[in-house]
Amino acid sequence: MSETTIRPRAERFLSVLKHCQNLGMTVEQADSQGLILRLPYSDSIVGDPETGVVHGGAITSLMDTTCGISTVCVLPEFEICPTLDLRIDYMHPAAPGKAIYGFAECYRVTPNVIFTRGVAYQDDRDNPIAHVVGTFMRMGKVTQSEALTKAVNEGRA
């Protein structure tokens, strides 16, 4: 896939996911090397009201989405790839009040499965909040996913 089609495809993919829109996620960077999404800080995703630290669930949503959409960086055509599994290791809590970025890359693509890995970070990608690995199933072009595939390809979400 050409570099120029990756970013618009990632943006359209993200735009159809309602929960991600609610959280205000945006595409920061998308190319053949991987994907970066941005999750803005908001009071509604706080998990510890005493400190203002973001809930792990919001970071999981960010990273599930980042790993899932990072498949567009390696696939020649859009495919629905449901998550098989996801593991998150928390290095330290996110600093309150600041956006969180999710980076993910596909490090192995097979006919049936795509292996992804990534990090959640704030100021420094080398000092991440969390490390993530996720495995995704390739469904190919199945009928059930046609409407979403169409929406992502044509931008008619």
Next chain:
Amino acid sequence: MSTLNLTAKAREAATSGDYSELISLVPYAKMIGIECIKLGDELVFRLPAQDGNIGNPTLPAIHGGVIAGFMEHAAQLHLIAAMGGQHLPKIIDFSIDYLRAGLYRDTYAQCQVWRQGRRVANVAINAWQTGQAEPIATARAHFKVD
């Protein structure tokens, strides 16, 4: 913000079995709509079908991250109950296996503490929709409890 005194609220919830106030104090839990039901001595967690939790709009299906967040928070509340509200567990790691699509309907979760150490607890979480015998996801988490 420490005027909230979350630990005291956790202790109250563990004593009374009513977790609604503790849940309402956590904005993320409130946003996705987590509820806690006490059945005898057991806790069952419910995530009512809610528009804002949808990921794939064509199925429609609940976002996998929301299912994971629901299960992580269920595990945390379950641990609070198991420890009598003495500590607020902090997440160390979380691993989830998705078994079926989480469709746009109510989701339930139940937890089991497999190991409670002095510093770390291991909790297993199962989530289902139609029936407990057909889980949509299974997860396990480690929490720091000291």
